[in-house]
Amino acid sequence: MGSKAPARSDPGSPLDQPLQWLKGVGPKLAEKLARLGLHRVGDLLFHLPLRYQDRTRVAPLGALRPGMEVTVVGEVAFAEVVMRRRRMLVCQLKDGSGKLELRFFHFSEAQRRLWRPGAKLRCFGEVRSTGVGNQMIHPEVEVVGKTEPALVEETLTPVYPATEGVHQLTLRRLSDQALAHLDQVEDWLGERYLSEPLADLSLADALRYLHRPPPDADQTLLLSGEHPARQRLAFEELLAHQLALRKLRLASARLRATPLTGRGGLEARFLAALPFALTAAQQRVADEIAADLQNAAPMMRLVQGDVGSGKTVVAALACLRAAGSGWQSAIMAPTEILAEQHYQTLSHWFEPLGLRVAWVSGRLGAAQRRETLAAIAGGEARIVVGTHALFQDDVRFSALALVVIDEQHRFGVHQRMALRDKGRDGEIHPHQLIMTATPIPRTLAQTAYADLDLSVIDELPPGRQPVKTVVLAEARRAEVVERVAAACREGRQCYWVCTLIEESEALEAQAAEDTAAALAEALPDLAIGLAHGRMKGEERDRAMQAFKAGDLDLLVATTVIEVGVDVPNASLMVIENAERLGLSQLHQLRGRVGRGDIASTCVLMYSPPLSEQGRRRLAAMRETRDGFRIAQIDMEIRGPGELLGTRQTGLISFRVADIVRDKALIGDVSRVAARIVGEQPGLADRLIRRWQGDKARYRLV
Ligand code: ADP
Ligand code: MG
Numbered sequence: 060m061g062s063k064a065p066a067r068s069d070p071g072s073p074l075d076q077p078l079q080w081l082k083g084v085g086p087k088l089a090e091k092l093a094r095l096g097l098h099r100v101g102d103l104l105f106h107l108p109l110r111y112q113d114r115t116r117v118a119p120l121g122a123l124r125p126g127m128e129v130t131v132v133g134e135v136a137f138a139e140v141v142m143r144r145r146r147m148l149v150c151q152l153k154d155g156s157g158k159l160e161l162r163f164f165h166f167s168e169a170q171r172r173l174w175r176p177g178a179k180l181r182c183f184g185e186v187r188s189t190g191v192g193n194q195m196i197h198p199e200v201e202v203v204g205k206t207e208p209a210l211v212e213e214t215l216t217p218v219y220p221a222t223e224g225v226h227q228l229t230l231r232r233l234s235d236q237a238l239a240h241l242d243q244v245e246d247w248l249g250e251r252y253l254s255e256p257l258a259d260l261s262l263a264d265a266l267r268y269l270h271r272p273p274p275d276a277d278q279t280l281l282l283s284g285e286h287p288a289r290q291r292l293a294f295e296e297l298l299a300h301q302l303a304l305r306k307l308r309l310a311s312a313r314l315r316a317t318p319l320t321g322r323g324g325l326e327a328r329f330l331a332a333l334p335f336a337l338t339a340a341q342q343r344v345a346d347e348i349a350a351d352l353q354n355a356a357p358m359m360r361l362v363q364g365d366v367g368s369g370k371t372v373v374a375a376l377a378c379l380r381a382a383g384s385g386w387q388s389a390i391m392a393p394t395e396i397l398a399e400q401h402y403q404t405l406s407h408w409f410e411p412l413g414l415r416v417a418w419v420s421g422r423l424g425a426a427q428r429r430e431t432l433a434a435i436a437g438g439e440a441r442i443v444v445g446t447h448a449l450f451q452d453d454v455r456f457s458a459l460a461l462v463v464i465d466e467q468h469r470f471g472v473h474q475r476m477a478l479r480d481k482g483r484d485g486e487i488h489p490h491q492l493i494m495t496a497t498p499i500p501r502t503l504a505q506t507a508y509a510d511l512d513l514s515v516i517d518e519l520p521p522g523r524q525p526v527k528t529v530v531l532a533e534a535r536r537a538e539v540v541e542r543v544a545a546a547c548r549e550g551r552q553c554y555w556v557c558t559l560i561e562e563s564e565a566l567e568a569q570a571a572e573d574t575a576a577a578l579a580e581a582l583p584d585l586a587i588g589l590a591h592g593r594m595k596g597e598e599r600d601r602a603m604q605a606f607k608a609g610d611l612d613l614l615v616a617t618t619v620i621e622v623g624v625d626v627p628n629a630s631l632m633v634i635e636n637a638e639r640l641g642l643s644q645l646h647q648l649r650g651r652v653g654r655g656d657i658a659s660t661c662v663l664m665y666s667p668p669l670s671e672q673g674r675r676r677l678a679a680m681r682e683t684r685d686g687f688r689i690a691q692i693d694m695e696i697r698g699p700g701e702l703l704g705t706r707q708t709g710l711i712s713f714r715v716a717d718i719v720r721d722k723a724l725i726g727d728v729s730r731v732a733a734r735i736v737g738e739q740p741g742l743a744d745r746l747i748r749r750w751q752g753d754k755a756r757y758r759l760v
Contacts, residue, residue, distance in 0.1 A: 074101030108217035121156030299750035364516030366650025386460035627655030
């Protein structure tokens with residue numbers, strides 16, 4: 060395989076052709092395949108099997124065990140149509156070593172005639188137990204000649220991620236066609252950039268192996284992703300990702316921004332009025348930000364800080380730098396509740412300094428909205444708070460110099476890019492500060508966010524009482540209710556969080572309403588409020604506000620309260636069905652208590668039996684409150700998909716790589732990325748294009 064002609068960028072390469080170029084693909088199928096992210100022939104090569112079937116040998120009927128997915132060959136001993144609850148065709152197959160029952164609910168007359176006693180059938184399917192023997196329900200069936208040798212496959216059979224209307228057989232046929240052009244896939248890395256054992260495996264070999272593994276391939280190893288063939292792909296994908304982020308970063312460095320120096324003594328006045336002193340970590344991060352803001356290139360900084368580490372005040376300091384020189388800042392929160400909370404906190408801090416804070420919310424009346432937008436467009440509003448609605452077209456800033464994105468894990472990379480462009484004014488781009496409580500370990504963060512500088516607030520404000528965490532079975536609910544009553548008697552407030560496994564807001568809301576009603580009955584003296592995702596925004600806010608103001612003793616809520624809500628007097632949190640939540644989510648929820656100087660408790664209620672994962676999660680919650688440690692354990696227990704997935708963090712999802720599983724590759728990937736940028740910048744572009752396609756996931760500005 061040569062390494063001269065850049066095959067994928069050559070428009071004549073079969074791999075670059077649209078899928079309709081393949082046999083059997085018309086516009087309809089092409090459209091369905093597009094839903095799987097498949098657009099060009101080459102995409103099929105990177106659409107990897109989820110698992111494999113072994114059709115390489117015939118299993119004797121006497122050796123079948125329930126759960127096996129196998130090919131069997133036997134003679135039909137008898138076949139009859141029976142009426143049980145429904146009409147079905149039952150056949151019995153025998154091969155001298157044993158018997159197998161076949162059941163069909165859908166069958167044609169022709170099939171019934173073919174599958175008669177004496178016929179020899181080859182079937183593929185999953186073996187189930189009938190209690191007295193084994194059966195297959197609706198196996199794939201072929202009639203074979205009496206003397207014909209039983210034909211089997213030469214490789215393991217791939218099972219691909221599919222979608223409605225796209226069958227495995229179709230995907231297999233298409234991947235066969237794509238694999239026929241594997242010789243077009245050049246190996247750009249080879250021994251020059253790879254070390255053993257990956258250097259031995261060309262990209263084409265790795266792809267062939269993954270699509271059509273030999274019969275003796277170690278399936279467990281293949282599926283765990285630790286097989287060298289997968290690692291070879293993962294390496295290259297991580298490399299392309301690194302190169303793309305590096306490129307993005309270089310491009311950012313060439314953009315222009317307004318240097319913000321923080322004149323006007325606002326910062327000193329602000330700090331003097333603040334009821335607390337900054338922690339050393341807050342001070343350090345604030346200094347790092349201040350240094351960035353003085354540059355004429357836009358800041359691109361990510362601040363990681365555990366729940367309650369005090370990120371808001373750090374963001375406020377950055378806004379003050381902008382405000383002091385007459386510039387505007389925008390603060391974007393992931394939810395209305397959080398936006399409102401920021402609005403209140405910041406108004407409280409900034410209005411005494413003569414700075415106007417504006418709040419853009421879907422819930423403003425028409426007149427209010429007009430007035431707010433006018434204040435933003437006119438520049439009187441120096442700090443503007445809102446959700447992503449902030450970047451709707453009718454919100455025009457007069458002098459935007461800084462964009463703060465809070466709880467970044469709710470925003471995707473695309474949104475981050477879109478935002479930067481929205482806030483742009485001619486050649487001038489706003490500075491960007493991104494804040495997240497998702498504490499991913501530093502090396503991972505550097506890989507995932509290689510386009511950003513990192514700051515970590517690794518210290519909690521002093522005087523925080525650690526939250527005591529108690530794990531209790533659901534059966535002890537009465538005790539928990541008594542704890543709630545006791546805490547409220549002492550003038551404290553409590554959260555009661557209802558969760559459900561279904562991703563159904565409606566069911567979860569119902570559970571919260573039922574629980575609230577039951578608790579109101581059990582605790583008639585308490586003022587109980589309700590907050591869930593099905594309530595009208597204002598209604599829910601009213602409940603949250605009443606809780607914040609201390610008018611409610613107990614707030615029954617769904618996970619809508621997850622992020623950022625700050626009520627220092629709340630000292631007890633009860634989480635129902637805690638075993639069903641991920642660690643990071645539990646940690647975020649628990650962060651709602653222990654925000655003041657009172658001793659707080661978090662009760663994790665679970666319904667037995669606990670799964671092994673559930674048990675480990677609850678144990679981890681009891682043992683540590685260090686967000687970084689918790690993130691680490693979370694990743695060990697359930698893999699990064701959920702923690703680092705697009706949904707939670709806005710990180711890109713990789714096709715093959717897994718940033719946690721493949722973390723051993725990361726050091727090499729960074730070194731190779733640096734070398735390629737220096738030695739062969741053109742190769743960097745080709746790698747990015749190979750892995751990220753034409754619809755570049757990153758706008759390479
Ligand atoms: P998060 O990092 O989760 O966004 P917040 O900014 O909401 O945290 O801060 C949590 C609470 O801690 C707030 O009530 C805030 O006023 C308080 N706080 C922040 N910094 C300090 C500090 N240095 N000393 C004492 N309390 C602080
Ligand atoms: Mg916060």
